[in-house]
Every structure is written in structure tokens, then in C-alpha cells.
Amino acid sequence: ARMSLMNPALIEQKKKERTIDENAKPLIEMALREGFETVWDRYEMQQPSCKYCEAGLSCARCTMGPCRIIPPHRIRGVCGADADLIVSRNLLDMIATGSAAHSDHGRDIVETLYLVGMGTATDYGIADEDKLRLLAQEFGIANDKKSAKEIAALLGRAMLEEYGMTRNTLQCLSRAPKATQEIWDAAGITPRGIDREVVDSMHRVQMGVGADYTNILLQGLRCSLSDGWGGSMLGTDVSDVLFGTPSIRESKVNLAVLKKDHVNIAVHGHNPVLSEMVVKAVTDPELVALAKKNGAAGINLVGLCCTGSELLMRKGVPMSGNHLNQELVIMTGALEAMIVDYQCIFPSLPRTASCFHTLIVSTSPKAKIPGSYFFDFSPDKGLVTAKAIVRMAVENFKNRNPARVNIPGSPVPLMTGFSNEAIKKALGGSFKPLINLIAAGKIRGAVGIVGCNNPHVKHDYGHVELTKALIKKNILCVETGCAAIASGKAGLLMPSAAAMAGDDLRAVCESLKIPPVLHMGSCVDNSRILVLAAELGNALNVPIHKLPIAGAAPEWYSQKAVSIGAYFVASGVYTVLGVMPHISGSPAVVSLLTDGLKGAVNANFAVEPDPVKAADLIADHIEKKRTGLGI
Ligand code: CUV
Known part of the structure; x- marks a missing residue:
């Protein structure tokens, strides 16, 4: 549905309020003028926000409620939880959710390492064998006589164990100074297993378990440590092993990295297991030839959000923007496809894209998006899937409406x-x-x-x-x-x-x-x-x-x-x-x-x-x- 046309002075004011990104401003202006909905419109429509939720004082975790704390009389939920408990429980839920997201992303990468070792993810390889061998050493795997592939399998296995609950500690914690480790032990927040801390946290937010806000928040710290020194750290290190440890390089950034005469493809989300395959696919000679046959000068891959940062760091792939740029990339009218995996992806992107010619391609069984084209991406068929997606994007070039193309400014x-x-x-x-x-x-x-x-x-x-x-x-x-x-x-x-x-x-x-x-x-x-x-x-x-x-x-x-x-x-x-x-x-x-x-x-x-x-x-x-x- 289109909103009514807005008066120019108001558009000017909103544009200034919303961003300092000069390349974003013309697109925000266009969206306001023509009535394309953005995150800022939805934010405004949600005002005023619920003051109980904003203060953390609402709880809908069980069906005895939902409850709100409204002093002086309604100071406990139906179960008896007071403000401190409700607030801390909500916060622990947030930490556990975030920790789970990072660590599950890390698991997908560690699994890929394991599959490389087992010989079933043949599109992937070991890009940094020195780092692989250093990590193996750290994880107690004797590696002098073994091949990189053998080590990949053993290390992948050992790292998957970090997610479980039998080791009762995490290997990478020992990277921290001894005195810091002692502080964790003394506070009782040394994580015991990556998944275990998330499950422990979820257990505590069940009604009738966690009742002491201090104890709940300490678990929050423990769960977060299992992310930082666990799931995320494995994710980073193994991504370096599989795709290369980043070295200093130059590239460019902002919405103007899109090219008017190219097939433009954006990767958005988080996991390089997907985006690195797209990097390979866009250089496939057959697909490049097809792009040219369709009238484009070539295929231009750009990044968005964190998966963009992964490619930028390791490959110098240009970066089209950050979180609040995601709808605007589509509104350039020059994006043939946005390929996403998981996290930080607006569920409404297909709705945004439906006003343009952009295809939204989802790839994770965990993150199917109504209105998107779903490809079931897995490491054992990484490249063939990535090529199929890129082909779809290339074929979509002919559907671009030149009159709608609006790529503001130039890259930095x-x-x-x-x-x-x-x-x-x-x-x-x-x-x-x-x-x-x-x-x-x-x-x-x-x-x-x-x-x-x-x-x-x-x-x-x-x-x-x-x-x-x-x-x-x-x-x-x-x-x-x-x-x-x-x-x-x-x-x-x-x-x-x-x-x-x-x-x-x-x-x-x-x-x-x-x-x-x-x-x-x-x-x-x-x-x-x-x-x-x-x-x-x-x-x-x-x-x-x-x-x-x-x-x-x-x-x-x-x-x-x-x-x-x-x-x-x-x-x-x-x-x-x-x-x-x-x-x-x-x-x-x-x-x-x-x-x-x-x-x-x-x-x-x-x-x-x-x-x-x-x-x-x-x-x-x-x-x-x-x-x-x-x-
Ligand atoms: Ni993972 S988590 S908006 S892309 S930094 Fe960007 Fe970064 Fe936050 Fe998401």
C-alpha cells in the first residue's frame, strides 16, 4: 500500500533526522516521496512504544499472564515474580538468544571444516594451513605426521565437542591471562560448554526456576563468555582456516559500489560458508558470458552487513552498507538479487523487493522467508547451489527498469x-x-x-x-x-x-x-x-x-x-x-x-x-x- 504523498519540507526534515549517510539520503527521499516503506517508517508507526516493555517490566513467558508491573499495587506477576526478576529474566533471554545465534553460526563453520576433513565438502579447502596446524596444537592434536585433511577432521571433531557438555570447560578460555581466568572461576562464570550455557539459560527463564536476579545475571555472563571465547572465536578462527586469514588491503564502501552497467548481486547475512561460494560463482566464465549476453558489462558482487565484512576482510569485495542500508540497496533499482542466510535480515525484504525487480534468495533452512526464493544451501553442494543462484540473478538483469535506476554518489x-x-x-x-x-x-x-x-x-x-x-x-x-x-x-x-x-x-x-x-x-x-x-x-x-x-x-x-x-x-x-x-x-x-x-x-x-x-x-x-x- 502506498502512503499519501508527503510535503517536501517534511521529507527534507525526515531525511536529515534519519541518517548521516550522504548516499542514503537521496534514496530515503525517494522512498518518502513515492511511498516505499522503510524501517524508519515502521519505527515511527510503532511510536509511542509500550512503556512497560521499554522498562523490561512485561512478561508473557507463561499463560498465567501476560503480566506487567505497575506500582504501587501490581508489583508482582501472577507467578509472584517481581520487577527485578522479570527484568533480569528478560535480559538473560536476550543474552542466550544472541549467544546461540553467534555460536550456531560458528558451528556451521566448524562442521564445514569437519566435512572438508571427511572429504564431503569438496568445494571448500584449507586456505591457511599454518593456522590450522597452530589450532590443532592448541587443541592437543599431534599434527606433524598428518595431512591437512586429516587434521581438519580431527580438529573439526574436537571443536564440535566444545558445544557439548562433557568437557566442562572451553579450550580457548586458556588464551586469556591466567588472572582473568581466575576471576571467572571465582565468580563461578567459567563456561562449561557452548550449547550447555544456552540451554542452562533457557532452563532458568522457565517459570519457577531462576528467582534471584543476581544469580540470573551471572548466568548471563557465563553464557556470553561461551559465545565470545567459544562459538564466535571458533567461528572466526575456522573461517580464517577455510577462507584465509585477513591481510591488509583496500576496497570501497557505500551504496555507490553498485554498478549501473553490471549485474549487481548483494550477499547479506553472516556466514562466509555461503558468501565465499558466491564469490567463486560470480567469476565462473560461463555465468560471466551469460551476463554479457544479457547486455551487462559483467557481474558485480557487493557485501552487506557482516557477511559483507567477512568478504571485505578476506577478499576486498566492496561493501554496499550496514544494517539500515539493507532496504536502500534494493531501492537503487539496480540490484538483481540479494542472497541472504541468517541474522539481521528484515523479514519484510521480499515486500520491499516486490516494488522493484530484485529477487530475494534465502538459503538457510533456519531462515526461510515468505516471498523469497529458497535454495537449500549446504556445504556438500555449495558451489553448484551458488551457481544456480547467480544464474537466476543474471537472468533477472533483463527485468531491470532503467528508469528506476538510482545509484547516488560515488564510493569511498x-x-x-x-x-x-x-x-x-x-x-x-x-x-x-x-x-x-x-x-x-x-x-x-x-x-x-x-x-x-x-x-x-x-x-x-x-x-x-x-x-x-x-x-x-x-x-x-x-x-x-x-x-x-x-x-x-x-x-x-x-x-x-x-x-x-x-x-x-x-x-x-x-x-x-x-x-x-x-x-x-x-x-x-x-x-x-x-x-x-x-x-x-x-x-x-x-x-x-x-x-x-x-x-x-x-x-x-x-x-x-x-x-x-x-x-x-x-x-x-x-x-x-x-x-x-x-x-x-x-x-x-x-x-x-x-x-x-x-x-x-x-x-x-x-x-x-x-x-x-x-x-x-x-x-x-x-x-x-x-x-x-x-x-
Ligand atoms: Ni553481525 S548484529 S546489525 S550485521 S552489527 Fe550489524 Fe553485524 Fe548488528 Fe547485525
């Missing part, structure tokens, strides 16, 4: 590929020079800026303003996910952005020829940030919480982001959120998360929507940690 260059391995290499083989720069105060500290876009925040504003404010204070930013892409679009991922940094950081970046903001990958690659923190802690022989580092999620929306925030804090990293979680209904829970947790893990959350103020909070924290270290 960026530098990417900053895996820990690549950073070390750039530093001459170890983190020592980085540590020296931090000790000398040339770099005051480092901040991981991560997470999504959220229509509660002007698109990209939180990320970009926070990043700019921090580099001005000589604080190095390492970024993943949609945060990194926001910085990319704003030009912050180029060495030339050093000009926007404080004098000291600027000099460091200029001498190393690196940007002041390093793109470290997708959301599961936040595990790279954990490993970086662990290696810094180990080098200095201090627990993670003593390092001059912090985390931030200025525009987060997803359950996955809650899990990320929780494992940052549980690992000892002070973390500032730009969007308030639904917890304000319980002052006790708020106080535990923003203060009380210091007693258990020496770190806490803060919430600060103003990015400039958030930068001040982070800088203060970093200076305190520097003083603590005597530097």
Missing part, C-alpha cells in the same frame, strides 16, 4: 583486513611496538567500537561521532560489524583519516601508514578483539581488566550485541552502550550492571547516548587504567 575508499595476524605483521612481528606506544602515551589506549544500527539513533551518527571524538583524544579504535562500516563510509578507515586524530596518534598512523580506525571484521570477529586484549594482558602479565581499553556499542539493537557487551564486561572490559537496554524498570538490575559487577569481574556497563560524552567517559576510564599500571 577504505582499508581493511586488520586481523591480529595482520596487525602483528604490520608492526614487525609482534604487539611489542604497540605496547611500547601505549606505554609511552603516544596511544593512550584502545577502544573496540562494535555493533549495529538502530532507528532509535540517527543512522551512523553514534558510531562516527564517537570514533572521531576518541581518535582526537589519541585513542586507537578497533571496529567490527556495522560500526566499522559506518566509519568506512565516513572515510575514517583510510590512512588519510590520521589528519582527524590527535597529534600523537596522527604521527603513529603516518609512520605506520595505517588508519586511526582499524577494521577487524564482522561481529563474530569481536573474538579478535578479545584475543588482542588477551595478548596485551599476557605480554604485560596483567589481567584484561587492568588494560587501558574499553568497548562501545553506540547504535546496538540485536540480542547478539547484548551477548557481545556481556562478554566484553565479563572479560574485564568497561563497555559503554549508546542505547538503553530494557532494564530501567529494575533499579537493582541497573545498579548491578553499572556498578555491582565491578565486584565480580572488575568491569561494568555504562549507558550514554551522547557520543561526545561517551568519549569522555571512555577517556577517563582509560586514564584511570593507565594510572593503575603506572604509565
